[in-house]
Amino acid sequence: MSYYKPKFQHPKLPKNSLGYTVADYDGSISTLCAGCGHDSISAAIRNACFLSSIPPHRIAKLSGIGCSSKMPTYFLGRSHGFNSVHGRMPSVATGASVANRDLIYLGVSGDGDTASIGMGQFVHLIRRNVNMTYIVANNGCYGLTKGQDSATADLGSVGKYGTQNPFEGIDLASLAVLQGASFVARSFSGDKEQLEPLIRAAMAHRGFAFIDVVSPCVTFANNVGSTKSYAATRDNLEAMPVDFVPMREEIRTQYKEGSSQTVTLHDGSIIHLHKASKDHKADSREDALMALQAADRTGKVLTGLLYLDPTSQDLNHTLELASQPLNSMGKDELCPGSRVLKSINEGLR
Amino acid sequence: MRATDTTNPEYFHKVVDCQYACPAHTPVPAYIRLIAQQRYTDAYLINWESNVFPGVLGRTCDRPCEPACRRGRVEEEPVAICRLKRVAADFKDEVAEMLPKAGPPNGKKVALIGAGPASLTVARDLAPLGYELHLYDEQTKGGGFMRSQIPSFRLPESVLDEEIGYILDMGITTVFNTYVDSMADMLTKGYDAVFVGSGAPKGRDLPKLPGRKEADANIHIGINWLASVAFEHIKEIGKRVIVLGGGNTAMDCCRTSRRLGGEDVKVIVRSPFEDMKASPWEKEDAMHEGIPIIDNHVPREFVVEDGKLVGMTFEKVKAVYHRDGRRELVPTGEEPEFFPCDDVLVAIGQENAFPWIEKETGIRFTSWGTPIINDDETFQSTRKEVFFGGDSAFGPSNIITAVAHGHKAAVSIDLYCQGKDLSKRPPPDVTLVGQKMGIHEWSYDSIPITDERKIVPLEDLKKSLSDRMVEVELGFDPETAFIEAERCLNCDAQTVFTDSNCIECDACADICPTSCITFTQNAPEKELRGKLIVPAENPEQDLYVSGKLPTGRVMVKDEDVCLHCGLCAERCPTAAWDMQMFFYNVSKATPNLVDVK
Secondary structure, eight states: OOOOOOSOOOTTOOBOTTSOBGGGGBOSOOOSOTTOHHHHHHHHHHHHHHHTTOOGGGEEEEEOSSHHHHGGGGBOTTSEEEEOSTTOHHHHHHHHHHHOTTSEEEEEEEHHHHHTTTHHHHHHHHHHTOSEEEEEEEOSEEGGGTOEEOTTOOTTOBOTTSOBOOSOOOOHHHHHHHTTOSEEEEEETTOHHHHHHHHHHHHHSSSEEEEEEEOOOTTTSOSTTOTTSHHHHHHHEEEOOEEEEOTTSOOOOOOOTTTEEEEEOTTSOEEEEEOSSTTOOTTOHHHHHHHHHHHHHTTOEEEEEEEEOTTOOOHHHHTTOOSSOGGGSOHHHHSOOHHHHHHHHHHHO | OOOOOTTSHHHHHHHSHHHHHSTTOOOHHHHHHHHHTTOHHHHHHHHHHHHSOHHHHHHHOOOTHHHHOTHHHHSSSOOOHHHHHHHHHHHOOOOGGGSOOOOSOOSOEEEEESOSHHHHHHHHHHGGGTOEEEEEOSSSSSOTHHHHTSOTTTSOHHHHHHHHHHHHTTTOEEEOSOOOOOHHHHTTSOOSEEEEOOOOOEEOOOTTSTTTTTTGGGEEEHHHHHHHHHTTSOOOOOSEEEEEOSSHHHHHHHHHHHHTTOSEEEEEOSSOGGGOSSOHHHHHHHHHTTOOEEOSEEEEEEEEETTEEEEEEEEEEEEEEOTTSOEEEEEOOOOOEEEEOSEEEEOSOEEOOOTTSOGGGTOOBOTTSOBOBSOTTTOBBSSTTEEEOTHHHHSSOOHHHHHHHHHHHHHHHHHHHTTOOTTSOOOOEEEEEEOBOSSSOBSSOOSOOOOOOOOOOBOOHHHHHHOTTSOSBOOOOHHHHHHHHHTOOOTTEEEEEOGGGOOOOOHHHHHOTTOOEEEEOOOOHHHHHHTSSSOOOOTTSOEEEOOOOTTSOEEEEEOTTOOOOOHHHHTOTTOSEEEEEEEEEOOOSSSOOSOOO
16 A cells, blocks of 8 residues: 655645645645545635635644544645544533634534534534534444444444444534534535535634535445445435635636525625525524424435624634744743733723 | 556556556566665666666656656655666676577468567567577578667667577577568568568758758768668768758767767757757767757758868757647847868658569558557557568657567467468456565665765766767676666555455655645545645656545555655555555566566
8 A cells, every 4th residue: 555645746736826726725734544535624624715715824724533533644645633532522622712813713613523523512613603614524323443433324224234223313514504614515535526616715714614524434434234335425415506606716617597696705705606505594593403304304415605703703802812822932921920811900900 | 536446467467567558567676675685687677577678768868757767756756777688788797598499390480570679579479389480681680779779879789789699599590691672572572560660760961952962971860871881881971061960860979970080079969959849868978078069050051162161051040839739940140150071960750661562562551651560569560471570560669669569569470370360369467465564664774865966987088989889888787777776756556455354544645755645535535635635746657546435435545756765655544555566567478487486
């Protein structure tokens, strides 16, 4: 097996506005199983950062434990990274985002890391609206420990060893909408045309942006009867195409009236959403929940941008924290001394 | 675009750029791998089977393979294919016992006229089948232009003698020192077929240039002069020499002059330097020996004083390129320039000449003086038992082209002598074999190394100029040869795609280091080329298009800069991609002449 990617590139590889090629956003060669959906997500993240011309050193990658949480090694090799404890990435991300709000935070987690051991931390991340993108590579099984059903495995889904899952799965997208997340999307690792613009929009969004990505486990859950196999996901896919237009670019795509919706983000970027139905509104929590429930009832996997509040305010704003990164402040600002402490205490008497 | 038909061997043949560009289609990557494994004898045998003269060609080939080499499209320089071929010849063991012998007589008799590479190839291919072969040449030894035109400092006589010997030892009857002056006579001698491989022996002259007649004693036709040097009729030349012409013969003339007493030797050529016909490396070699190349100078006059050549005048021109690609040399209007000299060598091209083929033989010629030939597969002339090949067929070319002609003509002669249809030709010998050694391992060194092209060491300049028999190039040592061999991308390890296995996980497209693979909706070729991850802008390179996949898309692979690194197949969970070794051997009169495992 190759642990080395040849250095040669296509001589005509396009460059972004920073002069980087997509290869400049590569990481080490993947050690996940050949054909893993997670590798496609890694490539989508790489492509999204390239397309949005984000300087690699302005990104911090965070993860927990699991196949999913190994992923940050395989993209953005020139970015910051923190591989934390199982299910505890949210607390590290929260701390990092308040300490340095200038970086773009990209959390990568899995169904186990988020919906089982990390569930407690996950919901508080949503509640606090931490400014980050949180991607769950959701394969419905514990691939790293030989494929047991995870908490997001669908009721009745058949595992590789032939047993049916007797429990209802946790729907992370519904949970995120319900819990008040300001950006909720769902996608499929095999649909980069949709996943890339969603990641770009999530990174441009101010606040907590959640993307639940169905990512087939090619080794333990790609069998007949598994609801998260490549084939089953494609059969049941109900995709709402998304376009992301950064602030500086002109809008080219034309949509039929009534079936699309345009949302402008705080930085002036625009999202075009091709909706599943005319009535669906992407800025309504009720509609998002209804659409998710309706699709779920018929066994469909509804993907696309489900809910977005473009006016959301993140944790730093809510708590009125320092706008400057802590690492750029001097000793006197960080530790103003006993005189200031005394005056604060006086003010509380 | 229609799905690619990979069952047609020509598709994968074209992917192996070097082999496809080679007139004889030598399986280049196969022998380069053998060199890396230090299996020099096997590497030599594969070459010998295909191009008959590996030792000669490893020093003198025009190397059409190298500009075609894929490596030249992903970095600066192609693999030094030609000099690796020489490595195989230099380090091989004794091979004579491994070569085929003459077959039991089949009762058929063939005459071969001219003992150059084309005739020798025909002889080599037909001898194992039991043909009685009579090889005619006016010189004392075989080899044709390989012997008379290529100086010994580029091609030692011992190498030539060895490789010609392998053929003559197959029971060929040689009729040397015999100039064939009548085809009509030849046709009465009871031959079942006659092959003409007599080359393009007539060097062009400048008969109308003023002073030509008066200065005749010091004006020499390049190819005749080189032959006289080779056969030691000429041993010296004047101190100041002008060589006219810009081809490889001109380069051989000037470098030979330097070794025969020429101190001030110049090449003066009509065309701009870049347009010269000589191979770039031959121009470099000449300049390395202190020979200036003066371009854009058209000869005007041989200047004669007291009945003796004293120099030449030239008109200065510049090249103007017209829209239709035509080039015109327009005088600059400057004063003509005078260059003093003692001798002039005229190397401005050569022509076919068949004064010995009579009209009544029924062999007809084009207005260019070349024979009318059935097509470039059969090489049959208008008289059906007479075949042509090498320079005598279509005009001056090179050794490897002559060899390729020889193979085809031998097939035709064999079919003809057996009374079979010449158009029903045997198919090429093709194999396509999976290379998987484990879950993710291949039987070949799949990772491309980044080393730059290695330079062949040269003999000390002073020493090589002092003796025309001293070979200038020293050849690679085994260590350098190994690195150079490892630069080969193994383009014959084909990426074979089975669409029914594909689950469209995108792993191959994501991992490909050179972004060759795209999954997209099918479209006409032009549109499809434009919508790949990196648009496919090299129209000479094919797109590999799969059948329709479950999502309605197709897999499209641009062959242009594929590294054949095998990562697509390693990252494929369903073996939809597989690396399969492709071996293609052109059809020959005697298939499987050598045994290489």
